[in-house]
Amino acid sequence: MKNSNSFKPNRLVNEVSPYLLQHAYNPVDWYPWGDEAFEKAKKENKLLLISIGYSSCHWCHVMENESFTDEHVAKIMNERYVCIKVDREERPDIDQIYMNAVQIITGRGGWPLNCFALPDGRPVYGGTYFPKENWASILESLDETWKNEPNKILDVADEISQGISKTEIIHSKVDKDNVDFKNLLQKNLSSCKEQFDLKLGGTRGAPKFPMPGLIKFLLTAGQHSGQKELLEHVFLTLEKIVNGGIYDHIGGGFFRYSVDEKWFVPHFEKMLYDNAQLVEVYSLAYRINPNPTFKKVVEQTISFAERQLQSQQGGFYSSLDADTAGQEGGFYTWQKSELEHCLKDDSELLSVAYGITPVGNWENKNIPFRALTSSQLSSIFGLSEHEVDLKLESGLKKLNDYRSYRVPPIVDDKIITSWNALMISGLITSYNTFAIEHHLDLALGIANYITNNHITDNGEVFRITCKEKTYGAGLLDDYAFTANAFIQLYLTTHDKKWIDLTEKIVGKAFEQFFDDSSGMFFFTPHNTELIVRKMELMDGVMPSASAIMVKVLNQLAEIKNIDSYRKSSYQMLANVSKHIEYGNVFVYEWANQILTTILPTTQIKINTANLQEDERYIKSKIVFPNVLFVNSEDIPNKYLICIGNVCQSPTDNIDDIVKWINAIKFEYY
Structure with a gap:
């Protein structure tokens, strides 16, 4: 097998996506997604191979190195198939359909995603990672079946296509007057509790994903219900995550997930969308439980993202690769001898604190994790806790400096609109919690970048900028997440520019994505070339774009008094009521919007000279979603709060306002 760069370039060499460019020198005759590949498949009556992944994916690299750079395997692929490479981050709409197909076929999914399809794009077979021997056998046997028994393949395509058309789609409206939203919320919370890992946090089993949106929902529900066990589970989960190997204790930031149930062994890619959402949820959690670790992890994660993911123009790149120089996690793992070299006398303290051993705690290397508390270390080493913390902080900085001389992981330099919008939301939440002006400045920098580069004057949104090229029609997540972020900017800065932009974006979203017959939004615009249009009804590591549209419409209804938006949001919630009832942890954002409703x-009326300061102080102590602040000189005291139709006594004590808000329970409404 030759080195992949020794082959002639294929068509992917003209693309800008880092993932596609990684495959540009494979001997496989890859096509980008487009008419050329489909026309060739139809003309030559060949099946399509649609191979989907992303640049920071470890197992995508493994399959490329084993199969896609192998000349024998490539020869089979080129002779028998038309092969298409797709970056799932560029085209999550394509990924959604073929992932759905593979889940129907195999009962599971993941990346790399390899799906075989008819020349018209209808899937017939697929899976995730295939070892080279299995892959070559599948390539040959499926092609033989297509040539000799095509009707068998066509029947399978019909069956799978019917299955796809029935999932994540709503065809008609539900009578919203017949939906008991409070009962629905109670059922969802009960089903979520059944999934809790009460010892290790998160949900039971492995792999373990942080699921920040789920944590955020449980935090709000726990604070504003009589179910305090929800708060206990939230704080347990956040502490287990930040102490585990899934958090980068040396340089800050979170890895994508852990392969085990203890949050210990991560898949080492760092994604912008994870870190943005975790900044938000740790900031929110601090408001209810002011744990200094929560604040520290927010500051470290933002610092990591700014240092390693921010572009010179202000937008943030997508991710850091899991692999370095062909080694999974090579940039992030350690030998104990390295700590001894860097830290000298303090090496033992750091080693004990972070589980570093001479033989290694994972594959003969060490993944740092917080093994002991400062109190425990104080007892062992005869130091005060303050001395322990100072030595740990100094030691971690030295290790980070040492690590900076290693070959760094590759950055995926796509600037994706929806992911940057999540970062804006995280930064705004952090600013409102900690009053760090730099975080607000970063949020405004991203927002201005998106406005100037990704949004047209009439509110149309483009998805990506990469290598100075802006391209790709925005999908519903780009519209919804951006509108949500801009509303948060407006509520924080009171700059009318952001609410005006939001209205344009939402208007364009209705034009491009809304379905009158169901009252729902499709994930893809009306001019999509895909075999089916789907709606995003389930929440994953990122929340459903449709559920975020419910949030956006509700907020706009309150801010701008647009009753049609309120009616649309209620209709959407009613439409997904069955999904919410049975979807447990995978419909958290829908359940969160029911809670909000x-x-x-x-x-809150405020009669002081420091309206924005008072607003921010109150926000820094609450997670309540439905708060409107009004500057008023018509009240006798500094503050007046009206909860629904009931007003409390005016007060000069701002902490009274916080106390009243935090006492609100949804069971009473």
């Missing part, structure tokens, strides 16, 4: 709108 049940909780009363709370208006």
